[in-house]
Amino acid sequence: MNNKVVLITGASSGIGEATARRLTAAGHQVFLGARRIDRIAALGKELGTGHQVLDVTSLESMTDFVAAAHAQYGRVDVLVNNAGVMPLSPLGDLKVDEWNQMIDVNLRGVLYGIAAVLPIMRQQGAGHIVNISSVSGLRVDPTAAVYSATKFAVRALSEGLRQESRDLRVTVVTPGLTRSELSDGISDPDVRAAVEEQMKVAIPPEAIADAINYAITQPLEVDVNEIVIRPTVQG
Known part of the structure; x- marks a missing residue:
């Protein structure tokens, strides 16, 4: 099946937005989720795709997001767990609220995504x-x-x-420096300036979107487990 129903979290900017554009152009049916409903509403209207406000730190919000996509398209072939935050700081600064935010979005959000789609995908086979x-x-x-x-x-x-799956494919996409809004969340001005200096060599998010498209369009018996993508000059 070349044309798939693809759900994307964190679709309002960066890698998520680029992936939505790339997969829609490739003929896939895309369903967008993000906190910024105005951004995904505008993108959804432009691309002609479904969308819904999504807070990945809420299992209820994630479940509703997946259910809405399933109701609209009748299938859920791919979930791209893309939403993420990166408020970097030294541990000694004790920015515990920022630690919890990263755990909630970057890890718990991925777990909630898996929990929401796994029953549907198991039923589909x-x-x-x-x-x-x-x-x-x-x-x-x-x-x-x-x-x-x-x-x-x-x-x-x-x-x-x-390892637990025989009818489910799992891919980890591992970007290096990639242009996005992640550095906007860094509250430490010195750390943010250092990251923005590094980002001068960043690759465009479209490079990551191309990799995602490659992984999901392989034959069903082929599971691309991990793709690492860096700028050529990144150490």
């Missing part, structure tokens, strides 16, 4: 979950300890789900 991690899930840098912990965890639970 097929499905594909694409989890967006980060190269921070492969290494740890100063100021990124909690962010890295959430992304390491995304890779771990993805591998666990893959």
Whole structure:
């Protein structure tokens, strides 16, 4: 089945928006979710796709999002767990609220997405979950300890789900420096300035969208488990 029903979280900007555009152009039926309803409403109208406000930190919101897509299209072939936040800071700053936000969005949000689609995909006998991690899930840098912990965890639970599944495909997409709004959430001005300096070499989010399209369009017997994409000059 070349044309799939694809649900995308965090679809209002960055990788999520680029993926929505790429997959719609490829002929897939896309359903968009994000907190900023005005942004996804405008994007949905432009692309002719379904959309619904979504808070990935709420299991009820995630379940409603998946149910709305299923009601509209009759299937859920792919979930792209893309929503994420990155308020980096040194651990010594004790920004516990920001730690909890990263755990809630980056990890709990992925778990809630899996919980919402897994029964449908099991009933269908097929499905594909694409989890967006980060190269921070492969290494740890100063100021990124909690962010890295959430992304390491995304890779771990993805591998666990893959091993438990025989009719479900699981892909981890691991971007390096990619243009997005993630740095907007950094409250420490020095850390934010350092990240924005690094982002001068960032690749466009369309590169990640292309990788997602590649993974979901492989034959059903082919499971692309992980794709790491970095700028060529990134260390």
